[in-house]
Amino acid sequence: MPIELLRQCRYFAGLSAATLDDAAACAQHRRVPDGEFFFHQGDEARHFYILATGHARLSQITPEGRQVILGLAGPRHEIGIIAAIEGAIYPLDLQAVQACAALTWDRAALGTLLEAHPLLALRALRMVSTRFVELQDRYRELATERVERRIARALLRLVVQIGRPEATGVTVAAPLARQDLAEMTGTTLFTVSRILSAWEAQGIISTGRERVTLCDAPRLTRIAEDLPEG
Amino acid sequence: MPIELLRQCRYFAGLSAATLDDAAACAQHRRVPDGEFFFHQGDEARHFYILATGHARLSQITPEGRQVILGLAGPRHEIGIIAAIEGAIYPLDLQAVQACAALTWDRAALGTLLEAHPLLALRALRMVSTRFVELQDRYRELATERVERRIARALLRLVVQIGRPEATGVTVAAPLARQDLAEMTGTTLFTVSRILSAWEAQGIISTGRERVTLCDAPRLTRIAEDLPEG
DNA sequence: CGGCTTTTTGAGGTTTGTCAAGCATGGTGG
DNA sequence: CCACCATGCTTGACAAACCTCAAAAAGCCG
Known part of the structure; x- marks a missing residue:
């Protein structure tokens, strides 16, 4: 079963059976x-995780106590490869927003694995680079776009990443409060509420307590990209 | 001479003489x-650079043509390790803001180096991770802080990174227009101008055309951190 | 000096944040 | 099953931060 999960996640995808076996052999299971919290910002980074079930929130806390959500992780997502680096500390909090199960490797196991399979080090580099580029794009977004478009993009990302298809549209499969969306987009829960209400009135989404369902993706995409109304 | 530069930059610092020799042997020189531009956003990433002299701007362009500056690089800074990854593309522009000289490695050389010295792959991972954490902190800053504090922090970073000590304070050693600071902090040149004028009136900085000199670092730090006036 | 770019400053408008009050929702325990 | 409660959500009124645009001043270079 662990092997199946490894095969499906990007980090191990396409690697040799030997590599997968080695990785599975030294994996541990953890339920949260x-x-x-899986871990806190500032903790020494001792473990690398791959989520099997449930969703978790990646967030930071400002010195003033304000939270910033950098993303949500779901099944098959890899978190904390930084643990491969000696002396590293986690740069953020990882908190379960649902009951979670994960595979995990400690530093020793990770070190052995990376030595035995040098490709894994390059994979790690590729993974971090990919995340870096994504974060960079979101930085640009935050620096240049208005709130409505930022929320639109955040929602589209969530739907792609952890969406669950339903009769009326695609629902974000993790509990998602207005406050969460605000902390993902650098705004306030009031502004998010106003914008979601407006979208709901236009039939673009349907919402509930801690729930958002996207009904009209093309329309939201037009808002996100500022394309002409079709 | 190249070896000296390698020894001083973080990526190669503390590695064995054999590693440095190998790296220097396959390095090429480039003047810009x-x-x-060293390269453009979207180009296939073929080269890794270490700046020897001059300063260069790391920036992105939004689809609407608005520029966002992600940082300035100076001597000893490493740029484009993503070239180690097959098929990668540069996620940003790198443009010289002064005449620059750099050491550079192409993908083939980089691949050979990384294979011969596996530590370099972990170093690369560490470097990207460090940058990732820095970017994450700036994302949080942009999401939560007001403009004045963002400009204060940007200026403090620039002074640390590429500052040149002078009689009256520390000057940012690269040409730095109000527009540049605006594009670094997600605001407009007008707002930057107003804030710099206010700081200059208080004796915190002195400015000129494309030049900023920090005179009272503790005071600016208090603005950046929102500490009580001392 | 003359022309270019950068910078300053002002006036006015828009977006967004702040705060207060009340409403909806879903779970819990009687 | 229903009343209750905690939590999340909505909406309004207002204020503040910031942007936009215009015009003019200042700095630099030939």
Whole structure:
């Protein structure tokens, strides 16, 4: 079963059976109940995780106590490869927003794996680089776009990343409060509420308590990209 | 001479003489005149650079043509390790803001080096991770801080990174227009101008055309961190 | 000096944040 | 099953931060 998960995640995808076997052999299982933290910002980075079930929030806290959500992770997502680096510390919090199960490797296991399979080091580099580019794009977005478009893009990302298809549209499969969306887009829960209400009135989305369902993706994409109304 | 530069930059610092020799052996030299581009966003990433002299701007362009500056690079800075990854493309522009000289490695040389010295792959991972964390902190800053504090922090970073000590303070050693600071902090040149004028009136900085000198670093730090006036 | 770019400053408008009050929702325990 | 409660959500009024645009001043270079 772990092997299947490895095969499906990007980090191990397409690697040799030997590599997967080695990786699975030294993996451990960990369960984290809803609301609990996998780790905190500032902790020494001892473990690399691959989520099997549940969703978790990647966030930072400002010195003033304000939270910034950098993303949500779901099944098959890799988190904390920084643990491969000696002396590294986690740069953010990872908190379960649902009960989660994950595979995990400690530094020793990771070190052995990377030595035995040098390709894994390049994969790690590629993974971090990819994340870096994504973050860079979001930095640009935050620096140049208005709130409505930022929320539109955040929602589209969430739907792609952790969406669950339903009769009326695609629902974000993790609990998602207005406050969460605000902390993802650098705005306030009030502004998010106003914008979601407006979209709901136009039939673009349907919402509920901690729930957002995207009904008209093309329309939201037009808002996100500022294309002409079709 | 190249070896000396390698020894001083973070990526190669502390590595064995054999590694440095190998790296120097396959390095090439490149000069880039003021205003020209090392590479463009979207180009296939073929080269890794270490700047020897001059300063260069890391920037992105939005689809609407608005520029966002992600940082300035100076001597000893490493840029484009992403070239180690097959098929990667540069995620940003690198443009000389002064005449620059750099050491550069192409993908083939980089591949050979990384294979011969596996530590270099982990170093690369560490470097990208460090940059990632820095970017993440700036993302948080942009999401939560007001303009004045963002400009204060940007200026403090520039002074640390590429500052040149002078009689009256520390000057940012690259040409730095109000527009540049605006594009670094997600605001407009008008707002930057107003804020710099206010700081100059208080004796915190002194400015000129495309020049900023920090005179009272503790005071600017208090603005950046929102500490009480001392 | 003359022409170019950069910078300053002002006036006015828009977006967005702040705060207060009340409403909806979903779970819980009687 | 229903009342209750905690939590999340909505909406309004207002204020503040910031942007936009215009015009003119200042600095630099030939």
